[in-house]
Amino acid sequence: EVQLVQSGAEVKKPGESLKISCKGSGYTFTTYWIGWVRQMPGKGLEWMGIIYPGNSDTRYSPSFQGQVTISADKSISTAYLLWSSLKASDTAMYYCARHGSTSHDYWGQGTLVTVSS
Amino acid sequence: DIVMTQTPLSSPVTLGQPASISCRSSQSLVHSDGNTYLSWLHQRPGQPPRLLIYKISNRFSGVPDRFSGSGAGTDFTLKISRVEAEDVGVYYCMQATQFPRTFGQGTKVEIK
Numbered sequence: 001e002v003q004l005v006q007s008g009a010e011v012k013k014p015g016e017s018l019k020i021s022c023k024g025s026g027y028t029f030t031t032y033w034i035g036w037v038r039q040m041p042g043k044g045l046e047w048m049g050i051i052y053p054g055n056s057d058t059r060y061s062p063s064f065q066g067q068v069t070i071s072a073d074k075s076i077s078t079a080y081l082l083w084s085s086l087k088a089s090d091t092a093m094y095y096c097a098r099h100g101s102t103s104h105d106y107w108g109q110g111t112l113v114t115v116s117s
Numbered sequence: 118d119i120v121m122t123q124t125p126l127s128s129p130v131t132l133g134q135p136a137s138i139s140c141r142s143s144q145s146l147v148h149s150d151g152n153t154y155l156s157w158l159h160q161r162p163g164q165p166p167r168l169l170i171y172k173i174s175n176r177f178s179g180v181p182d183r184f185s186g187s188g189a190g191t192d193f194t195l196k197i198s199r200v201e202a203e204d205v206g207v208y209y210c211m212q213a214t215q216f217p218r219t220f221g222q223g224t225k226v227e228i229k
Contacts, residue, residue: 035218044221044222045209059217061118061217062118102152102175103154103171103213104168105171105177107167
């Protein structure tokens with residue numbers, strides 16, 4: 001069974017750094033892209049970027065380029081989303097989602113990030 | 118980026134009646150490989166999204182056959198033949214033809 005399990009909710013202050021994780025299981029981690037999607041409170045889905053763990057090829061949406069870093073450690077089947085300096089506007093639910101040959105087919109449960117002074 | 122536009126943004130429906138959602142892309146979603154990577158996802162309140170339909174009209178594993186997708190090029194439609202209570206939530210179209218992937222704004226389906 002394909003599963004994506006994300007790290008737990010975070011409460012941070014503006015300016016702090018943060019790394020959240022997404023661990024894949026039930027499939028060959030290195031042969032599927034994994035993407036990250038933001039959902040701000042009460043809003044729709046925003047595609048942030050994606051990584052291919054097999055060779056670390058990474059693509060970002062222009063809206064998120066330079067704002068976050070996506071990485072993966074294939075030895076532990078885990079993808080990451082990293083902020084170096086959080087802002088209040090980063091408060092949102094973040095989902096990881098596997099990208100099969102046609103679409104994002106399996107999704108993590110989400111990680112709620114709250115940034116507040 | 119490809120812009121995805123959904124209509125309507127809200128759809129009150131009666132249980133057992135059909136529902137339809139439209140999605141239009143700002144440019145053709147036909148990939149150079151000949152496929153059209155248009156998907157539909159459903160998000161129930163408090164839940165992550167789940168894939169319903171991929172490549173315009175293919176139902177994902179476990180999706181009931183009351184859901185169907187159609188369309189071509191830049192215009193696509195999701196239909197629910199008979200709405201059930203579990204179908205409430207927000208529906209999103211998404212294009213996977215080019216990077217960056219992009220979603221429609223979402224259509225909220227609620228029971229009248």
